[in-house]
Amino acid sequence: MSTWQRVVFRNFDLFLSGLWVTAQICVIAFAVAIVLGMAACLVKLYVRPLRFAANLYIQFCRNTPIYVQLLWVNYVWPDVIGWPTSFFAAGWMALGLQSSGYLAETFRAGIEGVPRGHVEAARSLGMSRFQNFRRIVLPQALLVMASSIMNQFLVLAKSSTLVSVIAVPDLMYQALRLASKWFEPIEPLSFVAFVYIVVIFVLSHAMKRYADRLQSRYG
């Protein structure tokens, strides 16, 4: 039996479960990032007294390396606020924090990029500030930001490999475990590298096609 069969093919179920964990953590982290990022952005733009705090949050999330944030959330937070209680939660929290900083800036650029005239047209028709934001500014901003947001998801997906370091059983973790268990790093690691490359390649091209379609439809 070749090493490939022994290490990779017979443990395919482990790889699948690892992939599933990776997918879960990416989706949860990104959802958290969107919520936190949008909140920070709105506070920074519209709640004047809290602008400095929001900006500090954004700068901290963006300028701290993801690995450092991961260790910090995982080892420091539980002793101070009693959470996260699981490595999985620490994983998505740290990933969400990091991405929320970038997303906040993306949202801000998108919102500020909506032409003033479109806002004036809405106000001229009698729309309130809130109606204007929800129905005119936000949709247009999202169109502009779509590719940046999707790109940030890919960055997050690539960073998610680090959660293996805090023992979250994602795809990378499974590869490392099998590599050390069988003393055969070549096959599992190459296989997993290949999977990551292919998945992210496919995702990035699908996203690019979607962005192009938005561009042609809405100009």
Place this chain on the structure above:
Amino acid sequence: MERTPPDSIPTAAPAVGSNEQAREREVVVKAVNLHKSFGDLEVLKGINLEVHFSDVVSVLGSSGSGKSTLLRCINYLERPTAGEIYISGVPMGFRLDSQGQRHSASQRTINHMRQNIGFVFQQFNVWPHMTVLENIMEAPVHVKGMTRAGARELALRMLERVNLLDKQDAYPARLSGGQTQRVAIARALAMEPKVMLFDEPTSALDPELIGEVLATMERLAEEGTTMIIVTHEIEFAHEASDRIIFLHDGRIEEEGPPEQVIDNPRSERCQQFFSRLKHRR
């Protein structure tokens, strides 16, 4: 000019009783001693203006004379530094309490009053993420609280008035400049405002596309819409307007019927302005 009052033109509650004559003379827009400064620069230096129901008033003048600013003060996109604006007798942007003290109007009041003023921008400002129909339906549904079905029917009628019924499901990115501007006009009309304000509606259009927009505006004028138009299209202004206002350096230099202001201006600056243009043609 021939005028036939159509049944589709909405009118506000008449100012005095239900007398036809009174309605005809209702002052829809009134500006009293309007001043507007941007920092140190005073752009409007005391404008007094009355626009009656069904009037078509064109505002002409060189760049920087304050034409757009005047229009934008009327629907409170710009806050006047001094002076007042009244829409059908109701103060715009401020209110007087029982002692006659002036207070700033709430945002809600301003939003509400803007429903009575239609504004057409030079840059169209038609929203790209909605279809033509959705653009027109947006305000009736979300500001006036109309049902979607009712708004849809209204929007289709408006599209017919601007001659774009076949483009109802298109996205603005697919339309020409002239078509987009006509959508903007339909969108403003859908709120059934008392007055339509046009801020250089054709200045951003390629020459071949200007005609269709002017034709639409002429049609509206014939139907009896109250219109205030800031424009550089002198011939159109001459043809379509009841009255011309010539603005220079923030003041009304001359005001009167087109035959007077354009053809036989009394003020010297006015003469200079129109003679320069005549020579270019």
Place this chain on the structure above:
Amino acid sequence: MSERGDLRIVKFDNLVAIFNASLLWEYRSLLLRGLAYNFYVFAVAGALAISLGLSIAVLRLQPGWIARSIGSVYVEVFRNVPEYVLLIWVHFVLPLLITALLRSQVNFSPFVSAVLALGLAYGGYFTEAFRGGIQAVPRPHVEAARAIGMSGAMTLRRIILPQAIRHMLPEGMNLLVSLFKATTLVSLIEVPDLLYQVTIVVQQEMRPLPLYSGAAFIYFLLIFFISAAVDRLTQRWRVAWR
């Protein structure tokens, strides 16, 4: 678990412990040496990434489809692979493959693996940045150069590149900041950088709170100021070059 000093949600004692910088100060020389390693890796990997980026960008813009395909494959592989995965692979798998190929034992030191992995990964990003910059140079400028007889290489060097670099400088500088952040990963293959030293000290002193928080804070400050400086430079260039 302490009974006193407990706010209901926040464990106050521990919150205070975070801000205790004495431990950081005690080990400052060790930590500074670690930080130096971050810069060291950054410098060498950055040089590699930029050279690779420029070369592959030129490759991608060649007329021949073979050259272009090689360039495309490089970019797709190294932009889509997670940096951590590449790091591990370069350190643990690549030496084995080369050993098998050359039939003599080859090992990579952690430093070499780190530089190679980060250089390859960021080379991918730099390729796209350079390609964008080169393509933004107006065609007429290039045609004018060829028309007066300049060779391809000279055109590249004297006409295209100066303008291309001007176009991609903001993006390039952001990539470098990103690369510096990525150097924290090298602690995972035992390059003695700042984070590695911090984890060692944590194991010794068993005081993770001030140490990890301190590390986060140091990195944050460092990168914040570097980013701010880059932003200001970019602004000034944008105004000066308009």
